[in-house]
Amino acid sequence: MTALAAPQSDAASVVGSDFGDRRYVQRALAGTTYISNPVPAETGTNVVVVSTPVRRDGDIVATLNGAVYLSETGAFDLLQSDLPDSSGVTVTTDGGADIYHRPPSPNRSVTTHTAPLSEADWVVSVSESRAVIGPTIQRLTLLQTGSVISVFAVIAVFGWWNYRRNLAQVEALIDGFRALRDGAYGTHVDVGGADEWERIGTGFNEMSDTIDQSVAENRERARQLHVLDRVLRHTLRNELNVVRGRAELVASHATGEAAAHAAHIISRCDSLVETADKERAISAVLDTDTTPEPLDVARITETVVERAQADAPNADLTVDTPPTAVAAAVPQIGTAIQEVVTNAIQHADCTAPQVSVSVSEPTATEGTDHVRITVSDHGPGIPRMERRVLNGDDAIDALHHSQGLGLWLVYWAVTHSDGDLDFEDNTPQGSVVTIRLPARDDTA
Structure with missing residues (x-):
């Protein structure tokens, strides 16, 4: 120590002493301003030590240290002047001791926020009475609730509208398929809406037209086959009866090889008539009814x-x-x-x-x-x-x-x-x- 300034003190007995092992000196020599936790003095008041580095040409060459009586300082006056009565302030040491405390008014339903200090191992807590900020919170809550309800209402209305629109499009498709099921081929549907629905509607209409064309072609083909079947069956049976009758006439008057040929003709005629009968039975089986x-x-x-x-x-x-x-x-x-x-x-x-x-x-x-x-x-x-x-x-x-x-x-x-x-x-x-x-x- 090189100098000491203190009222009613014996500086001579202290100046020249080595305080390098003190924590506040080491913190200052390390390059930071340091404020110690309060220490009870002989007078009964709390004292804090403030230590800050002294630099020459950028190098730390010494520390400046001071002891401050908390009861004699206005260190917390700034907190008292800048904060309203509804806000309270508490300064606490790392050991849990309160250095300063002023409760909010009114002191009920309190919300507290804390922050550490960099210069000292202290924590500053600011408390706010909810009774004062309650109306503001209620207004904000009502505003937020109204906004959320409005958003949900818009979403619900849009969702219902979209649902009804999609439902109408689906019902139009279902009606189209029912029409196809009932044989109304070539039915067209108009689903409208987005591009995806437009493509679905176009695809359905193209499919319906294809089915209509295919069914029409099959009906015409079936009608043609039915006509051919009736004509050929009738003609075949009549002509075979004529051939068989002539063959029987030949067989009744012929002998030898001629009679054998006539018998063979009769047998083949019977076989063809039998085939015609089977064809008629098959046509009956394949009939859609x-x-x-x-x-x-x-x-x-x-x-x-x-x-x-x-x-x-x-x-x-x-x-x-x-x-x-x-x-x-x-x-x-x-x-x-x-x-x-x-x-x-x-x-x-x-x-x-x-x-x-x-x-x-x-x-x-x-x-x-x-x-x-x-x-x-x-x-x-x-x-x-x-x-x-x-x-x-x-x-x-x-x-x-x-x-x-x-x-x-x-x-x-x-x-x-x-x-x-x-x-x-x-x-x-x-x-x-x-x-x-x-x-x-x-x-x-």
């Missing part, structure tokens, strides 16, 4: 076997059916079963063909819901080419095609009954044809 109905398949199968046995008395036919077996099928299913049985008899390579026919109902143990009609024979079997064409594995062309309409009649009758048709090889030879039809609980 033909729908499956409950039928007792067991009774139908028994009738088919009885007729087949009467037409082929040398055949060994066996039938095994339950009392009833009701399935959903088109009315031509009996003709299809007859075709399978007749095919097994006619294509047998022996004079006494053996054909077994059975009908089985769905059982709980098997977990099936179909009625099965099974026809087994020991003939040469159905060619695999025929099976592959019917199953769609091979295309119908000049080399791979079904040799007759019989199996096509069976295939379409089963298919339009929502059933399945399977072909398997029998042991040691022959074929097993299985027709599966959806079971029903009631009869027609």
Whole structure:
């Protein structure tokens, strides 16, 4: 210490002493102004030490230190003069002791904010009475609440408007699809709205026009085929009757080779007439008005076997059916079963063909819901080419095609009954044809 200024003090006993280990001196030598925590003096008042560096040519060469009685200083007068009565101030040391405290008025419902000081290990707390700022807070709260409500109201109104608009667009599309379902092909819809809705509406209208054009072409094609079918069937039957009649006339007067040729002509005429009858049955199956109905398949199968046995008395036919077996099928299913049985008899390579026919109902143990009609024979079997064409594995062309309409009649009758048709090889030879039809609980 080089000098001491203090009233009524013995400077001589202190000047020249080393205070370098004091905290406030070290803080100042480090380059910061430092204010210590209050220290009780002998007089009973609190004293704080202020220390600041002394620089020469930028270098710290000394510190200037001073002791200040808090009770004799106006350090906090600035706080008292700048703050209203509704604001309170508290200065606290790092040890938790209050250096200065002035509560707000009124001293209730207080909000407090704190901040540390850089020059001292003190914390300044400013408290504000909510009773004073309450009206301002209420006004701000009401303003914010009103703004939020207004924003939500705008969003709700816009959302409702957008919802109603989208709902109208969706309803327009639904009405368009209902019109297509009811056969009003070519129906147009106007959904409007954004580009996305415009594209959807345009796509729907283009699809509707395409369907309308396709349906019109199919109807015209169906009408043409119907006309050709009627004309060809009528002409074919009439002309075949003429040919067959002439052949019978020749056969009745001819002998030898001429009679044989006449008999062959009669046989081919009968075959063509039979083909025409099958074509008519197929046309009936493919008719759009033909729908499956409950039928007792067991009774139908028994009738088919009885007729087949009467037409082929040398055949060994066996039938095994339950009392009833009701399935959903088109009315031509009996003709299809007859075709399978007749095919097994006619294509047998022996004079006494053996054909077994059975009908089985769905059982709980098997977990099936179909009625099965099974026809087994020991003939040469159905060619695999025929099976592959019917199953769609091979295309119908000049080399791979079904040799007759019989199996096509069976295939379409089963298919339009929502059933399945399977072909398997029998042991040691022959074929097993299985027709599966959806079971029903009631009869027609």
